[in-house]
Amino acid sequence: MADTLTNHVSARGLRAPRFSLRQREAIEAWLFVSPTVVGFLLFFLGPLVAVVYFSLTEWNLLTQQSTFVGIDNYVDALSRNPDFWHVLRNSFVFALGLVPLNMSLALMLALALSRPFRGVVFFRTIFFAPVVTSAVAWAIVWKFLLQGEAGAVNQLLAVVGIDGPNWLREPDWAMVAVIVTRVIKMVGLNMILYIAALQAIPRDYEAAARLEGASNWQIFRMVIWPLLAPTTLVIFVITMIGSFKVFDHIYLMTGGGPENGTLVLAFYIYEQGFKFFNVGYASALAMIMFVIVLALTVVQMILRRRDMQ
Amino acid sequence: MTLTTRQTRLISRTCLTLALLVVAVPFVFPFLWMVSSGFKSATEIFGQPSLIPRVWRWQNYIEVFEYQPFARQYFNSLYIAVTVTVLTLVISSLAGYALARMRFAGAGLLMLFLLSALMVPEEVTIIPNFFLIRWMGLMDTHAPLILLPVFGSHGVMATFLMRQYFLAIPKELEEAGKMDGLSRFGIWWRVALPMSRPALAAVSIITFLFSWNLFLEPLVFISSLERFTLPLALSNFTDSYGLPLWHLQLAATSLAVVPILIVYLIAQRQIIESFALSGVKG
Amino acid sequence: MTSLRLQNLKKRFGSTEVIRGVDLAIEDGEFVVFVGPSGCGKSTLLRMISGLEDITEGELYIGDRLINDVQAAQRGVAMVFQSYALYPHLTVKQNMGFGLKVRKVPAEEAERRVMEAAASLKLEALLHRYPRELSGGQRQRVAIGRAIVGHPQVFLFDEPLSNLDAELRVHMRAEIAALHKKLGNTMVYVTHDQIEAMTLADKIVVLRDGVIEQVGTPRELYERPDNLFVAQFIGSPRMNVLLAASVERQLATRGLKIGSAHGIGMRPEHLSVVDAGAGILRGTVMISEYTGAATLLHIELESGETVLVIHNGQNTPRIDDAIGLAIDPENLHFFDGKGEAIRPLQRAA
Incomplete structure (x- = not known):
């Protein structure tokens, strides 16, 4: 075996290696993660630090200069500017309207579609279709459908004798409209997560409960719902955070109106930052949004930990 | 007369199906109405409602391309989405692999940092990113539409998805690769990646759609018509008073939505599973 | 190389x-x-x-x-x-x-x-x-x-x-x-x-x-x-190890001294069944497992210890039979209190 490969590598290997195997692995690993780390520092961590700084300054559009103003922007938001509380209220109304509607519909659809029957794929495909559709397209079409008297929705309602409101022109109805259309757009995602969770529950539990004479409702209430709790928690937080982020949907359907009736936090940040160039104020708003999202995440982690114990 | 089990089951099945059909109406109707209205004239659109246009106005589909450089905008979205997808696949699978399989100082801290990025909406960092992009001289280019998704929370999500998948690959297979003379990079490329096709497919699907549907970033960074992406272009079909030109807007929206829907109908199982996979992580 | x-x-x-x-x-x-x-x-x-x-x-x-x-x-x-x-x-x-x-x-x-x-x-x-x-x-x-x-x-x-x-x-x-x-x-x-x-x-x-x-x-x-560890790890079924004290007397009658040995090992395949009273050990058959090629006998000794014997020959004893066990002194293994083998003693035998 004069031609063994190993003979010539061994000749090469006689030279003492520069790094130990452990060191080499660490160097390689950092090379592997380097694009992610650089991007993360540049486009996420850096900006996150910057937004804290920005929120403590005031930006002069003309001179392109910023001056340090301390917590002025926060004081502005929390006490001086009446818009802020209105916007925050809108954001919470939106979230508190959307989350329960979304989750209960998702759960009901999942319960109906987690067992095989004819048409299950058909219905799943339909309910999930809006998820893959662009939010912009979805908002445009619904805005079209929800126009005053000429809109298709009101025309349909007229057929059954209901005189529909001018959905997007009345503040309260506009909020209802954006919530409901957003739920239709996104419910498929939660439905799929619930279906996956339901299918992971061993059928024996249900069979055992049924043998003990439990009704369908009792089985759901006492067996299935408790077993779904971890999934429900995750879905709750994802959906809640998602509802605070909602921007394109509202931008296109109502533009925040009417009478700022659908002006929510994400939209307000955009408006203050990029329309009025109140960079400092918008950054303070961004920080407030960050804190809300962070609080939700922490709550989730605490609940999840308690769940495990 | 009492019903047999079979009869009650048949009845409950039928009721369920009917209920689902009713619920399905607001999910399906917008698509149908969108396509049909895209073929109507500006006047018919507000006339007597009918799902089938009285006159099929194919002209709309020509005007869409005349009103603004819609073909160019369409292409922009396509190439940006493909670029974002390819870059995300490479970068997230490299980092995901290192986090799953390699031992290095700082790995735990890095994981923690990345996890925190998962939760933060892009609205929080969009203002500093605006100044950063302007400082880099990349305003009104497609660079931010590529960089921000690749390195933002979506890229992090992809990284964790890949990491989770790599963790499930038997370690001995990679060790065999090592014994066969593969470098770390070689193991990643020739052993780990070929075995992770389902995860790569999932990341591709959700990343492509994420980029395709992106709205806030184009809105903030892009100002020239010919650099618009589709979502921006769709929102731009207005007359001189700023009122929507519905017939053109809906025709254009159909052009943007229908191809995606067709792909979705063909590959619905794969696409739905991809979202389920990413959602569980989130 | x-x-x-x-x-x-x-x-x-x-x-x-x-x-x-x-x-x-x-x-x-x-x-x-x-x-x-x-x-x-x-x-x-x-x-x-x-x-x-x-x-x-x-x-x-x-x-x-x-x-x-x-x-x-x-x-x-x-x-x-x-x-x-x-x-x-x-x-x-x-x-x-x-x-x-x-x-x-x-x-x-x-x-x-x-x-x-x-x-x-x-x-x-x-x-x-x-x-x-x-x-x-x-x-x-x-x-x-x-x-x-x-x-x-x-x-x-x-x-x-x-x-x-x-x-x-x-x-x-x-x-x-x-x-x-x-x-x-x-x-x-x-x-x-x-x-x-x-x-x-x-x-x-x-x-x-x-x-x-x-x-x-x-x-x-x-x-x-x-x-002791190697002795019991190699060989199947594993080596029987008895307290040296419990067989000291019988060994002495054959001119074998246990010296400082604490344990004495005998492989099941080296023990052979003889009439009660003959051999170096006496015991009663408790369990007999026929495996085709041989029979595994579990023998309870007078000392209360149990040994395993592979019996190949005819005349398989029955349960409760009182029997004797013989072994070639060459096949005895001696271990000290820490389980280390004592070799010179074995050679002296």
């Missing part, structure tokens, strides 16, 4: 030390088997030789070359994994040729080597199948073939037969022995199965808790174990 030298090798995972100073010399062309109970560190030691696990302390030489920090692929070793680790996305042929391709061996040369290995392992008909389409034995052969084609200096086997059924295991054991005879390479083999160790090894290394208990030929380990 493909001898291996392990000098005071140590391996720590965090604060737990799993290999606690191993010294070992492996000669060129030797078939060495690491054996020991699970968790003894035998696999870790093999992986340290392969380069898959780094060395915390100590030195490892292949030939004259220190290879502590040489990458796995450049050590000139090939490994056969317990799970075979065949790439599921490659065919048998691609699996076998993969390492050659990575090392940029010219295509014709690689093809030749793969075909050669395939022929010698009778894999020609399977070359275009995927691993999932193969039986366990076939996968095992592909894994060996993959190791062969690289012409390594040293073959490493990590419990390669543990995923096979009993019959196939015997068959593959013979194939590996034949392979060693044909190639003449140095081979290091890890197993927890002492029959595998005995049948394959030129030299057995018995490990426990990260240290070597004994190194020797199968015969040496069987006939002259260094300590």
Whole structure:
């Protein structure tokens, strides 16, 4: 075996290696993660630090200069500017309207579609279709459908004798409209997560409960719902955070109106930052949004930990 | 007369199906109405409602391309989405692999940092990113539409998805690769990646759609018509008073939505599973 | 020269030390088997030789070359994994040729080597199948073939037969022995199965808790174990060990002194049944297990201890029979209070 490969590598290997195997692995690993780390520092961590700084300054559009103003922007938001509380209220109304509607519909659809029957794929495909559709397209079409008297929705309602409101022109109805259309757009995602969770529950539990004479409702209430709790928690937080982020949907359907009736936090940040160039104020708003999202995440982690114990 | 089990089951099945059909109406109707209205004239659109246009106005589909450089905008979205997808696949699978399989100082801290990025909406960092992009001289280019998704929370999500998948690959297979003379990079490329096709497919699907549907970033960074992406272009079909030109807007929206829907109908199982996979992580 | 030298090798995972100073010399062309109970560190030691696990302390030489920090692929070793680790996305042929391709061996040369290995392992008909389409034995052969084609200096086997059924295991054991005879390479083999160790090894290394208990030929380990652990680990069923005090009197009548011995070992196959009163031990048959070739007798001695005897002859005693047990004094093993073998005493006998 004069031609063994190993003979010539061994000749090469006689030279003492520069790094130990452990060191080499660490160097390689950092090379592997380097694009992610650089991007993360540049486009996420850096900006996150910057937004804290920005929120403590005031930006002069003309001179392109910023001056340090301390917590002025926060004081502005929390006490001086009446818009802020209105916007925050809108954001919470939106979230508190959307989350329960979304989750209960998702759960009901999942319960109906987690067992095989004819048409299950058909219905799943339909309910999930809006998820893959662009939010912009979805908002445009619904805005079209929800126009005053000429809109298709009101025309349909007229057929059954209901005189529909001018959905997007009345503040309260506009909020209802954006919530409901957003739920239709996104419910498929939660439905799929619930279906996956339901299918992971061993059928024996249900069979055992049924043998003990439990009704369908009792089985759901006492067996299935408790077993779904971890999934429900995750879905709750994802959906809640998602509802605070909602921007394109509202931008296109109502533009925040009417009478700022659908002006929510994400939209307000955009408006203050990029329309009025109140960079400092918008950054303070961004920080407030960050804190809300962070609080939700922490709550989730605490609940999840308690769940495990 | 009492019903047999079979009869009650048949009845409950039928009721369920009917209920689902009713619920399905607001999910399906917008698509149908969108396509049909895209073929109507500006006047018919507000006339007597009918799902089938009285006159099929194919002209709309020509005007869409005349009103603004819609073909160019369409292409922009396509190439940006493909670029974002390819870059995300490479970068997230490299980092995901290192986090799953390699031992290095700082790995735990890095994981923690990345996890925190998962939760933060892009609205929080969009203002500093605006100044950063302007400082880099990349305003009104497609660079931010590529960089921000690749390195933002979506890229992090992809990284964790890949990491989770790599963790499930038997370690001995990679060790065999090592014994066969593969470098770390070689193991990643020739052993780990070929075995992770389902995860790569999932990341591709959700990343492509994420980029395709992106709205806030184009809105903030892009100002020239010919650099618009589709979502921006769709929102731009207005007359001189700023009122929507519905017939053109809906025709254009159909052009943007229908191809995606067709792909979705063909590959619905794969696409739905991809979202389920990413959602569980989130 | 493909001898291996392990000098005071140590391996720590965090604060737990799993290999606690191993010294070992492996000669060129030797078939060495690491054996020991699970968790003894035998696999870790093999992986340290392969380069898959780094060395915390100590030195490892292949030939004259220190290879502590040489990458796995450049050590000139090939490994056969317990799970075979065949790439599921490659065919048998691609699996076998993969390492050659990575090392940029010219295509014709690689093809030749793969075909050669395939022929010698009778894999020609399977070359275009995927691993999932193969039986366990076939996968095992592909894994060996993959190791062969690289012409390594040293073959490493990590419990390669543990995923096979009993019959196939015997068959593959013979194939590996034949392979060693044909190639003449140095081979290091890890197993927890002492029959595998005995049948394959030129030299057995018995490990426990990260240290070597004994190194020797199968015969040496069987006939002259260094300590109680090795004595009971090698041989099946395991060696009976009685308190020296309980047989002191009977041994003395045959002119055998126990000296400082604390325990006395007798292998079940060395004890023979004699009439009650004859032999060196007396007892009652409690259980009798007929296995076809022999009968396993569980004997309760007068001291209350139980011994196992393999009875091959006719006249199998029945349960509750009182019997005597005889043994050739050559086959007695003496151990001190710490379990170390006492050799001079045995020789004096």
